[in-house]
Amino acid sequence: MNCRLCGHSDLVSMVDLGATPPCERFLTRERLAEPEQTYPLHLRVCSACLLAQLPALITPEDTFTEYAYFSSFSTSWVAHAERFVAETVRRLGLGTDSYVVEAASNDGYLLSHVVRRGIRCLGIEPSANVGAAARENGVPTLTEFLGEDVGRRLRAEHGPADLVVANNVYAHVPDLLDFTAGLRALVADDGWISIEVQHLLSLVRHRQFDTIYHEHFQYYTVRSAQQALATGGLAVVDVETLPTHGGSIRLWVRPVAVAGPPSPRMSAVLAAEAEAGMHALAGHTGFGAAVAALRRQLLGFLLDAAREGRTVVGYGAPGKGNTLLNHCGIRTDLLRYTVDRNPYKHGRFTPGMRIPVLPPEQIAVDRPDYVLVLPWNLRAELTEALRYIGEWGGRLVFPIPELDVVAANPRRMRSVR
Structure with missing residues (x-):
């Protein structure tokens, strides 16, 4: 196993959780007499770039072709999405002439609030059953896996996006470099990308081992996310800390040419990571x-x-x-x-x-x-x-x-x- 970000071969164990089935493969009663395939669940960290990661033992197609998770069943999560849309519309000055794209848009729980504001939008959702639910609710949704080729095609068909949203998906992509290139292909040269992802600092500090499962291929600090996004010509300019998923970060990202200096709160989060030892191997052991x-x-x-x-x-x-x-x-x-x-x-x-x-x-x-x-x-x-x-x-x-x-x-x- 080599690091999927930098290619380094020295990966150090963080925690070995044994072998489990993929976490969303719920069984029907008829399948109870059948065997289940299990896969090792062993989180390691790259000694070179410090990206925490699982080996890609299952493919996204295995997990997301038909998916059991529908975001809209969580009242608090829908409310979180509504607040995000309202705050982002104000922050970026989005209006009816703007264009918003969401990668891994699930059942339209977030983009439905964009639709209600009359803002043109598009969801990219790989799970056919979940995407169908979004379309039934009036959210334009394509059944696709985002990568560079798909991003370029959609940019040519629909134009560049003023805002690309990638909430709780940046951990779910085994081909990290291709997905990052897809984000860059979608976003306008002066546009914004918003990424929400669980913070590795919170995972370690609060013993959140259950958030480790096969469809999460990597876990980020702000520092490792910076390195990953840089491969696509993108820079993190601001960070918000969120209570969601036991402790997440919202990364505000722009193309490098228009990024500008990082915000003070981004510097503060990086300092907190360093103080906890997360910018060295020592913070990942124990x-x-x-x-x-x-x-x-x-x-x-x-x-x-x-x-x-x-x-x-x-x-x-x-x-x-x-x-x-x-x-x-x-x-x-x-x-x-x-x-x-x-x-x-x-x-x-x-x-x-x-x-x-x-x-x-x-x-x-x-x-x-x-x-x-x-x-x-x-x-x-x-x-x-x-x-x-x-x-x-x-x-x-x-x-x-x-x-x-x-x-x-x-x-x-x-x-x-």
Whole structure:
């Protein structure tokens, strides 16, 4: 395995999570008797450029041709997108004569807000089923994988984009250089690119090992993102830190010729990374031991609950949850089922551990003692949505960044462990 950014051959282990199935391959009941293919899930960092990465053991076509994740099912995520559009329209002065392109536009959760403002836009979404949902909602969407050739073709057909949005996709591309060239091909020579991606500093600091899965091919600091974008003639000029996904960065990027000097807050984030050791190999070591301790903590709680005859179910069936379930070896003896708002997943089973996925209403029917929240990054949203479990003394369990068991009641919630 060579680094996909610089080609260097010396890659150092950060954490080895064993072997798991791809995180979005939910099983139908008919497939339960069939074998599942698993792939190593071993995160390494390049000793030369410090890009943290997984080997490309599965292709984007394997993952994204039909996809189980629909962004619009998260209320807080839709609200986040709406705020982004409103703020960006003001920041860049976008109007009805502007043109916006989004790479990996999913079900149109973001571009729908662009459409409502009368701004011309186009979504590029590789998953046929998800892109179809976007078109049904009035968002122009092409079923494509972005790369340099596709970017050049779309620029020739539709013109250069004033804004290219690439939210939560820059980690999902195994051919990093080709995708970066595609971004440059799409954007106008005086245009802007906005990229949101999980911050490696937050992943390490808060033990967010479950965000490591096969469709994430790399994990970025601002510094490593700078190096990646430079390969396409692009420069990072500003950075925002965001709470999304447990800690993300929003990179504001421009073609090098018009970039100008970096902002003070970009310098501040780079300084924080350096202080945490993330600009050297030392900041990437020790993560495996921290993950092992967290795993033991969660398993100890679930085993105690089983011995006490307590019922534990899950909330959510996100990709990250399947990394957690598989690495910890959590099966139906410890987690009876999980629920999800996405009807696509109902009646299916999680990959690997084969936990049944049911509609959210099942929790009120069964009145479990504990609800393990797998999309822990939506803590505020789900704490409010699941407040009703306090009616029977139910408690919420958040597994990351450390085990937190929260007593719920209709009026207030407090940590009890």
